[in-house]
Amino acid sequence: MSAQPLTRPTIPPETPTVDLRRAFGRAASSTWVVTGSGERGPVGFTAISIVSVSVSPPLVSFNISKTSSSLVTIAQSGRAALHLLAEDQELLAQRFARDRTKRFVDDGAWAYDDHGLPTIHGAAARLVTRVHDLVDAGDSFLAVVRVEHAVTSERRPLVHHAGGYRPLGGAGGTLHDATGFPDGAARPTLTHPTTAGA
Ligand SMILES: Cc1cc2nc3c(=O)[nH]c(=O)nc-3n(C[C@H](O)[C@H](O)[C@H](O)COP(=O)(O)O)c2cc1C
Numbered sequence: 001m002s003a004q005p006l007t008r009p010t011i012p013p014e015t016p017t018v019d020l021r022r023a024f025g026r027a028a029s030s031t032w033v034v035t036g037s038g039e040r041g042p043v044g045f046t047a048i049s050i051v052s053v054s055v056s057p058p059l060v061s062f063n064i065s066k067t068s069s070s071l072v073t074i075a076q077s078g079r080a081a082l083h084l085l086a087e088d089q090e091l092l093a094q095r096f097a098r099d100r101t102k103r104f105v106d107d108g109a110w111a112y113d114d115h116g117l118p119t120i121h122g123a124a125a126r127l128v129t130r131v132h133d134l135v136d137a138g139d140s141f142l143a144v145v146r147v148e149h150a151v152t153s154e155r156r157p158l159v160h161h162a163g164g165y166r167p168l169g170g171a172g173g174t175l176h177d178a179t180g181f182p183d184g185a186a187r188p189t190l191t192h193p194t195t196a197g198a
Contacts, residue, residue: 044103060082081117085157087168089122124156
């Protein structure tokens with residue numbers, strides 16, 4: 001069989017942006033705050049575009065709008081800290097998406113780390129990264145960053161879905177692993193058909 005030529009998927013130019021937004025609004029995403037710092041002081045913004053790209057080397061990506069007030073600082077310093085917000089941190093998610101002059105008020109919610117990067121206290125996870133690549137992508141740059149250091153806690157993440165923030169849900173329910181079996185449960189023994197009964 002001959003290989004089929006790869007073709008680019010076509011998106012009709014008339015696809016309304018609002019339909020795209022509505023489609024992605026159906027997705028459930030984890031909620032992060034990206035921070036950086038430079039001559040202009042601390043910068044940061046709420047983001048749901050964080051994606052794990054590669055384990056070795058450890059690369060992660062996020063989108064940063066070309067109009068973002070954080071862009072120049074993160075691009076010039078080459079550093080960013082990524083915080084996975086915990087389920088009780090909705091107010092921080094709102095704060096880092098709104099008035100930029102109020103994001104780094106001195107209220108104890110954050111502090112500088114040893115690298116001079118703002119740390120959001122109480123996050124479910126924190127990744128300290130270096131910028132690996134900034135790829136021009138429409139109205140954003142796709143920032144590919146290399147993880148230097150990762151800290152995680154047992155805290156549950158804040159989920160963004162259908163335009164709102166929600167806890168993960170299922171509290172008290174059974175956690176299932178990726179195979180669908182309850183976490184920690186004994187798995188049934190799988191028997192190959194040709195060896196069954198042998
Ligand atoms: C739920 C949510 C997710 C967002 N995700 C991103 C994102 O992935 N990348 C981005 O650049 N801005 C994202 N934003 C917008 C930023 O949080 C911020 O509001 C915007 O960049 C304007 O920031 P500025 O005032 O510092 O320029 C998101 C906003 C919300 C409410």
